[in-house]
Amino acid sequence: MAPEPGTRSPRATVYTVAERAGVSVATVSRVLQEPHRVKEATRARVLVAIDELDYVPHGAARSLAYHRHEAHGLVLPELSGPYYSELLMGYESVAAAAGYSVVLLLSEGKDDVGAALRRLAGKVDGIVIMGAADVPERTLTALRARVPVLGLTRNDRADLESFATENRSSAEELTRHLLDHGRRRLVFVGSPDLAIDVRERYEGFVAAHDGRPVAPPLPADLRETEGGRVADLVLSGEVEADALMCANDELALAVMDRLVDRGLDVPSDIAVVGWDDVMTARYVRPGLTTVAQPVRDLGARAAARMHDLIVGSTGDPDQHTLPTTVVIRQSCGCPPAGTEAQHTAADTKE
Amino acid sequence: MAPEPGTRSPRATVYTVAERAGVSVATVSRVLQEPHRVKEATRARVLVAIDELDYVPHGAARSLAYHRHEAHGLVLPELSGPYYSELLMGYESVAAAAGYSVVLLLSEGKDDVGAALRRLAGKVDGIVIMGAADVPERTLTALRARVPVLGLTRNDRADLESFATENRSSAEELTRHLLDHGRRRLVFVGSPDLAIDVRERYEGFVAAHDGRPVAPPLPADLRETEGGRVADLVLSGEVEADALMCANDELALAVMDRLVDRGLDVPSDIAVVGWDDVMTARYVRPGLTTVAQPVRDLGARAAARMHDLIVGSTGDPDQHTLPTTVVIRQSCGCPPAGTEAQHTAADTKE
DNA sequence: CACACAAATGTATGCGCATACATTTTGGTC
């Protein structure tokens, strides 16, 4: 049936199918678009022809005539860590349920993101961008002239509708938790100007101090490799702290790893908390106290909203914010709960 | 310039641009396709018009005329864990470098994968499927009648070209390593009939025994949630073992977690090893001995090969196998190496 | 300055489908 892999026979078209079924191309098309409008017997003949010819409609031709690509463009920086994957899974499931495909574009490391974005804009009905802040205004304008655009994570462009997770109040809650443990020399690890999210977390951190003096943030990228450096600053006494609030889990885990390795005890000597609730957070000892974000849901909602925009339903643009959850484990100083308890947040498998 | 977000002006086309630049549509098209064939001055005028109108070519129209979608279809079961993400990143980077998009389809949980696959086949120039084994022969035939198809991970269809990582010999190597540690009651955890990869790992496991009696595999899904159950079988004595070779890291980590939680010491009481080298593997104590796969490279190579198939370069179909690496940490019984040593495999960030 | 030839640009067509509109068939009804 697939005679010579490589010797692909000329692909079937509506014409081929129509001829074989003894009908017109319109009927073939209708069998696929509005089956109920075709008489049972005719429909059956057409379906047989389609099956026999292995007919698959040409997407581009359909898009051109139908005035829709039936595809979403999703732009993410990259895919390391569970964060983006979850987001993507949430997004894809909603898009696919509506019969739309997802065209993925990873922006990090690309030399000409602008060109890639424009090309993308010509192939999809709408674009959701994480990190729209990094896209030149000019490019964004061109994109928006063609398709609706949504942002992921908060951004400065007031006119760009976006979806993000809550940062400030959760950060404040987590910080207060550390203060309640009697910690007094809290240090925020991560550069607030790296991303709006980080800045907001830092703002919550500051807010929780209720006017008490706050140590300046300890600048660091949000990557595993920064952990050693940060930990060494603490170990050498260069940075004084009895609790580290890291901007994400990767950083927190790496810091904690090094601290423990060098003989410190977490949390008795120093508490460490993170942000994201990655899988590792519940496997390390002590379990990492952190903040869980409804990432999958974030993706799903963005997809749903984009679909609305594509099909034309209005609804006013908005800056959507999804709530997060503080996940208490032991790295903050809390005693181990029941064995299973620390796995509470594990329902989103990773 | 984007006046009313929502009041999108009628999109520019080649005609609009041509008119504005005072040239014919052919010239506009040529400016984009073969710039060198257009006189400098004319080209500049056209480019200005394009810029002023925020013109972005209509992908479907281009695809239709150009006889190519300039897109790859990539089908993965899902995206949890670093495995698929890495693969996807490797794939995307190569595809994007060639100016092609990647249309992602996640098969797990979809009720009608067949329909989704067919739709995909109409929108891309080639499809790479992980888990092609689960696709009905009939569907696969239809796909292959339209576009080239590649498999990821080994599969039974001899006629389907595919890319996979090596399993058998690494499994054998890892097993011998456990035997060298003096372990004698090794048990393989995971159902060999779950996937060809698992089967091959089990075969390597068996081969390493050199004819000595081998315990039957302990059936289990390759998921975190199975860990508790498996560990309990060991703890209750129902399964006797001094070393567990788990089919993947998720399983291994969950098993180890429970064992340690119940008071056993890993590795002195029992050794545990996994497969995949996920991030957590190097953060847990003891560090998890496992097998690292060149996943990113796997994706990149598959993309490169698919691109060749799309542009028509032949080269005989082949079953490509990429080598894996045993990563020794402490869960197998080895002493901790230099602090940094256990992080050796960490260069692929996660 | 006439000519040949190359470079630059324009004209016309088809890619494969969806669909508005035209035509034919069907099923009732009196």
Place this chain on the structure above:
DNA sequence: GACCAAAATGTATGCGCATACATTTGTGTG
């Protein structure tokens, strides 16, 4: 059986682009 509306099907067109082919413009030579 004649007539009419509704159902079923067919015909013709355009979506926006790339490109083969036709035409015009430019360059160099004798």
